[in-house]
Amino acid sequence: HKKQPKHVKHHAAKSIIRFSNKDMTADRISALLNLYGIPMAKTILVRNKKEASLALKNIESPLAMKISSPQILHKTDVGGVILGIKNETEAEKAFEKIIANVKKNRPEASVRGVTAMEMAKEGLELIIGAKRDPIFGPTLIFGFGGIFVELVSDFSVAIGPFSEEKIKEMIKGTRVSKIIEGYRHNNKYNEKNLISILYGLGQLITEHEEIVSVEVNPLVLDHNGDGAIGLDAKIELEQNSR
Template sequence: MGCHEVVQRALKAGRKLLPEHEAYGLCGEFGIPFAPARLAGNWEEARQAGEDLGFPLVLKIVSPEVVHKSDFGGVLVGITSPADLRKAYDRLLANVREKAGHVAVDGVLVQKAMPRGVEVAVGGLRDDVFGPMIMFGSGGILIEVFKDVSFRMAPFDEEEALRQIRDTKASELLAGVRGAPPCDLGTLARLIVNAGNLMCRVPELAELDFNPVLAYPDGCVVVDARMILSA
């Protein structure tokens, strides 16, 4: 199913928040790399997904009523075996029931855990005056602490994306510190450009949030994606 079909189906259903697995579908269409993941509607599907993806894994709740999953115990990491997966699956559902009540749950996202990298963030919003805007900055919790971000009007090219990266303190980490190798800025710049292309070509998309994006010496990958549609 193409991105426009996914978006229209969500809007017809009255949904503004795209579930993470659907957000990754849009990423795939626009050349935005993401951690392999699969939606599981029950334990057997989760078990099979874990077997296919391989350990270690991350589990995330998929619910239209739970936007910030971590606030409700809806993200579990450090799953390294089938036994861990069984326990984590049950605990994840119990956490959400305890903290969020009887919300609608579409399933559980089983995601391949990625190696540690430099955490950055890429975001997008649709400004009433300037149109699609793309943000880049320090990722993870650092985005809230340091507010180290830079904005550009989309669309733009990779050279402009590289300048955007250099506008931030995150560029110092990406260049390598304390003997760490520098990250692959070319691939990261392409991800930023493609996020802008996504905002431009899907006018129903009001916001996108890739945080964190893990940057490596040989690439980068989105490990958490949130997309919000306009009414």
């Protein structure tokens, strides 16, 4: 990621927030998070079969496709996620199947379309988040992520203002930190990169009072390298922010 000058980054983020008018689609969320050094998977919102097949020209296969609807938070539960799409025919079929599943399982939900996105390589799934607490102000959340996040319940919290040292302590407060450090002689993950991502998230929640909360789950740390990529994210904005 190219580092943006602070004022450029700040104004670009404000534009995305205002333009969204509280409708934070996956592509807008990715753009906003990328500005603050939180690497998100490349995403395109597609609204029909033709657009679904064209997505493969812009995103490296295999693709994941997920329903885009403000009412549907648990996309897998309604048949709103299809993974491993390798060609245009599969992309068109996946689009039709996701729309049909959602119409059947959640007929009342308003559907924006389907998000086509790159798939992450194998790695360690984490959850990172930030929220504006009414008492403590900006806070960061970190822990073991993925679909078992509620089951495992391994979290740590830091209260702003944020420093690299404070973020390091927050990571250490979780059991998953042992895996990051290379538990039982397994590969170590790039903790420095993770601290930098969390610091960026801290900056985002501190600088933009319109943001109530941010959650990236999963953030996948690459097994065989320094990379990290966010696959799914939610941002909640203040109801009266414009």
